[in-house]
Amino acid sequence: MLRRSRKTHHSNPVENFSGLLEVMQKSDDFKRLQFGSNLNLNIYYYQSLIDTDKVKTNLLPYCHDLTINNLHDLMNILPFDETEITSDLKIIEEKLLSGYIAIAPNHDLQQVLLMPAIFITDRPVSQPEIEFSVLGPKVAFIEDLNTNINLIRKRLKLPQLQVKVLQVGKITKTSVAVVYIDGIANQDNIDTVIQRINDIEYDQITDSSFIGQMIIDNSASPFAQLMDTERPDRVTSALIEGKVAIICDGSPQVLTGPTTLVGFFASYEDYFLTWPLATAFRIIRIFAVMFSVLVTPLYVAVLTYHYHVVPIDLLGTIISSRKDIPFPPVLEVLILELTIELLREAGARLPTKIGQTIGIVGGIVIGTAAVEAGLTSNVLLILVALAALASFTTPIYRIGNTIRLIRFPFIIFAQMWGIIGISIAVMFMVTHLLRLTSLGRPYTEPFYPPRWPDLKDSFFRLPFSVQKKRPILTTTGDKNRMNSRRTTAKNGKRK
Amino acid sequence: MNTQQQKPDISQMVSPFLIFFILFSSQMGEGILSFGRKITKIAGYDSWISVLITGFLVTLVIIVIWRLIPPHEDLIDIHQTLFGKIIGNLLSFLFGIYLLVISMFVLRSYVEIIQVWFFPDLSLLWFYFIIYLLIVYIVLGGFRIIVGFAFFSAWIPLSLLFTVYTPFKTGHIENLLPILSTDYLNIIKAVEPIVSSFLGVELILLFAPFIRQFHKSRKWAISANIYTTLLYLLIIIADFFYFSENQIQQLTWPALHVWKIVSLPFIERFEYVGISLHFGSIIATTGLYFWGSVQSFHRLTKFSFRGISIISAISGVACMFVLSDYLIVEKLSALLTKAGMYLLFLYIPFLYICHIIHTGVKKRLES
């Protein structure tokens, strides 16, 4: 991961402002203008970064003002807030690259006036697309860091909400904000996150998932160990539970942690429904996932080894449907599963409209044709389609990918030793989950280590009147939810 | 993460109530499927009383164990203080070997079922390799992980309990009557074969320092033992309702024959599913014993926990060449049962008496 050996342009020292200008002028979008009456001014900027209108209307008229004798005069009349005069090359470079205009008098290139004229290209805040919910707020994060923090702060009008901005990435110098509520979030978690982010050494951080992969406890695991979400309400709720959020500039996905496995099966919409409904839907979702992972391995196991367990009424159906198929069940399953994966990949990569066509072609044409050609049995086709459907029920996209993948080792084990093989594979998976941690907290909580109070918001979503305490998982400084007085910062005792 | 210390720190300890799951999982082995045959041969339809007696005796052993262990110490420390370094360590080493052999044996007797029921031509080398890979993967996670595995597997026997519905519905309650039709001596004799199904208590001697507030956890151990006893009682009574006395003695695994008749709307022949599910319990038991033996070797020698567990796993895979003959397995089974019985009912009380004398002498010397 470390790229210390490779020299970048950053490592060449620039001695003075003119030296910097020389480097920058190599790029064609770097412009230099000369104005002025009393004072001859040089104006430098990157055309692609600034708002030209602002320059025209706000800067040029003042440049011709006769009363200006030095940069300080100019700074005082300019109608901008964040102007400054500096000779620090590092600041000049950074500001120029983030959309500032540098103004320097012709005779003296040591002092530079920096004036903001950033051209905002970000899209407006839009609807959530990955975690869409029918009920509830329809706002999603966008790529701009400040907008994202703004979306959170709007929901949490609290002075204890703290944002720590860190710079990561050797070249990209991405701003990463660690957000938490002081007094609720556990200090250990905050320290762990900040320390791990500071330890990152990599040249590019273009998305929060880069950070996610670099700071999680076990990066070889197919299971995501930090929750990523695009919903500000979900992040707010996580912050109030005492979790830590990581927002990365340029990424519409915000990471929260520590998290547990069941957390991935909780949709934020669950909180908008009454609790019996929400609980029922969560249980359905978890069953759907188990079904999705286990159904094709069980098909392989039963059809290859354990014909005994098929009820006699089903026997005819299954045998008839497989009569003409030349492959053993495992190949049949692998072919069909791979086909589905293919369709999914193709559908995800193509533009929406063509994607729909792919769905129709794949689902109807290939499916029917494969059965008619005797390549797969129609029983299996139903099962695989259901399994694929079930894997989409997960509210968090990332865990859906995991479910797609872990099915394959199960199929191989099922081919090796039938149901016993599946049971061995399940045991491997359970052990793996037991060994996983999220920011040092157990991943299988609240089942193991058993923390019964935390079950209130896991498999089940019990009514709000029961949710009196924050989860034990986060070991918050303030455990009570009900007493609003206590949200004021107070470093309570850790349990 | 994988380094194991000689003495646990707080991050490796578990809550006291988890001793319930630890003890229950270490008791739940292959025995639950087969002990019906073994005890009926001796005490007939009255042998359910033997189950109760054994449960009671094991509870006494648990009480003794809790009195025996000083805080933050395990069997190895006790051996050293009572018998000195050399003899003490030798005894601990023997104990470690005993645990390792039991762990192999539990697995072996279950693989026997898999061979009979599923795959007579199972390639044992490869199967053992994968299983030991799993066990090492569990064990290297540390004590918390093996306890976590035991915790999850402890729910399996509970979920299989619905299968006793058929015997209770269609069985014959009068089989149990009249109570005490056999000799009292036979009922006592039948305790011996059941003890092997109750083994697992001795592991607490090694687990003790890993349990937070160990001395408060005794009630959990006792309730686990009561739970095991009740479960066995339920199974044996279901077997007696369902089978005639002559029939049950011919069946190697009576519980599996009960499963043969269970048919759900989507599954017939439940024994195939049942055997696969119960495998989880077996792995938990094997893993707990394996961890115990590795821990005792680790405490005795300077080798790393990781190294010892890999060596033990390799010897476990190798043992299948020795344990290939079912006659040897039967013989070993009888031997281990005897060893376990002597360990529980003679050696542990003996240790306790030594412990009392030792502390008494020490007090007198101090005063």
Add this chain to the structure above:
Amino acid sequence: MKVNKILLTFICTIMLLTGCVRTTVIDDIELIMLYGFDWDPIKEQYIGTAVSPLYGFSEQTSVRENTYYTSRSKTVQGINAKTQNKAPFQVETGKLTSIMFGEELAEKGIKKILQGINEIPDIGRNLYPVIVKGKAEDLLAKKYELQQTFPHYIKSLMESNMKRNLPNMNLHLFNYQNSGDGMDPFMPIVSTSTAAADVIGLGFFSKDKLVHEIGPDQFFTFKSMFENITDGTYQFEWRKKNQSIDVISIRSSHKKEWVSKDKLNIIITIDGFLAETVSVSVDNTREKEELEKEIGKDLEKDAVRLIKEFQETEIDPLMIGASARSKFRDWNKDEWQQRYPAVEITPIVKFHIKQINISQ
């Protein structure tokens, strides 16, 4: 890193070479679902007939066919092995629905066959042992035009009959009653009919030999004494009114009450309703009580006759011996067998009419 790669390759190779066990892919096996056994007295060996259903495409054929294989051997495994010689796929017996015994074999004794069947872990216990009037081979070798496969047909036939007429019986229960003390097993008897097979009686065994038979008109009496009924019918001739009434039992329970060591009351309580009684019209309490008593008496008479037959042939399918064993501490198997024919067994039937019909 390099060592790891070598290890990985090694593991993969082992997996490919030795990981596989014998597969029984569901459509590549010869699924034996019915076994018939007959006795060949000349060569002194068993004749086994194995029936395996032929499944075609479900949309194309509505009529299912069977293939059958006949082989001769002295053991069950031998029959299996010889069946394999004739079958194109590997023979699997895991989904047997029924085992059929020819009449002659049943009379000779079926112990050896049962032992052979019981030893195979593949075979379930929820299958029906059946006696075939005549030869089992004759029944199995015929071609039938059925909606289901023939083995499935036999299974359905047994299942539905055991709900209504026949007492519950499957391989496990047969083993239980065969091996238990103070009890004897029984099996349904079927014969060839125009459709396929009919249940024509119940055959009683002493140990493993068929010794006694009863016909369908005694099924209800036997079933009500043997087990609790949830759904059964019984035809009653009311002589006084010269009517025949169908009694449909809702539920019945039975209880064995030992008065003394040699005196047993079997108390049967039946709650039922009457069918086809439009012409009888029971509308007052006295008449209802009278009818209840009449039916009870009629049933008792049948039951007494049945018990007498059992005692005469020295068989105990009602498990009276087992009941005595659980009651008396000094029960002894040999002594009981001596005493059994002389035990005084009185059936007492208490009949209650619960409902009348939808039409008045």
